[in-house]
């Protein structure tokens with residue numbers, strides 16, 4: 001399908017942008033003090049990180065302490081411990097951190113056996129001369145720093161994985177026990193994600209602008225449910241899942257990793273902010289690029305040529321202005337600042353149901 005298919009109908013945002021110059025630098029109100037912007041699953045994480053900032057913690061330590069809440073929560077099935085496993089029933093985690101003060105970053109991909117990949121990513125940044133460790137090497141490094149090898153599969157995610165695996169085919173050796181759909185955990189899984197075309201995913205991203213103006217970001221995930229072993233999404237990739245640069249901005253992503261990977265989305269958002277765009281405009285412009293240019297094959301396009309997937313960006317600029325935007329309406333995000341922590345509606349390119 002031609003890329004033009006995706007771009008044929010102008011969204012309200014595109015109409016607004018036509019012929020519009022970037023706002024003059026300094027035109028928008030500055031926010032005095034610290035601010036945090038987080039994906040919608042990060043209310044508790046944002047509260048914790050905000051408290052840490054108030055107590056004077058380093059902003060990256062505060063952000064990591066925040067997302068550790070999701071990583072350690074066995075009931076959060078998209079991040080860390082209790083994340084839904086890959087095809088083989090093994091939990092493989094991706095995470096990335098970036099420090100805008102130094103432009104240093106650290107990342108781990110397909111890390112097994114460690115509940116808090118964000119902490120390991122920070123150690124990669126601080127205690128190696130490298131940026132990105134994956135698989136067995138990442139696990140060896142985590143073990144060397146005292147992270148014990150742990151089983152990340154919970155009884156709930158094992159049940160869900162077996163349910164998925166046993167229903168894949170009627171001609172293989174895996175047989176359903178029957179009556180699984182009566183199990184409350186499976187029921188919840190089916191209710192949330194449907195029973196036909198479900199490949200759910202989830203991630204937490206947090207970007208922080210400290211009161212001093214330092215910009216940092218962290219993204220951590222168990223990635224796409226039942227992914228191919230070894231598949232690494234955007235969350236582990238500097239420039240795609242996170243990009244932070246002092247004086248410009250910080251951004252992170254959730255959603256279909258492959259679409260974001262090929263556009264280096266978080267870096268793109270920060271570059272748009274460098275050019276003078278507001279965080280919201282920057283996020284929407286980067287999403288427009290994804291929507292128009294990636295995945296231009298029929299299985300990823302609806303009848304109007306629009307993406308049948310979603311990507312969200314969460315951004316803060318050097319002035320402390322925050323925004324989030326998604327390809328599709330209905331997404332939310334969390335902001336924390338002097339006034340507290342609140343959940344807001346993300347901007348979007350396309351309205352669902354239109």
Ligand code: ASP
Pocket residue numbers: 201202203221222223224232233234235253254255256257258
């Ligand atoms: N971006 C993540 C990935 O592709 C998943 C998500 O954010 O939902 O692994």
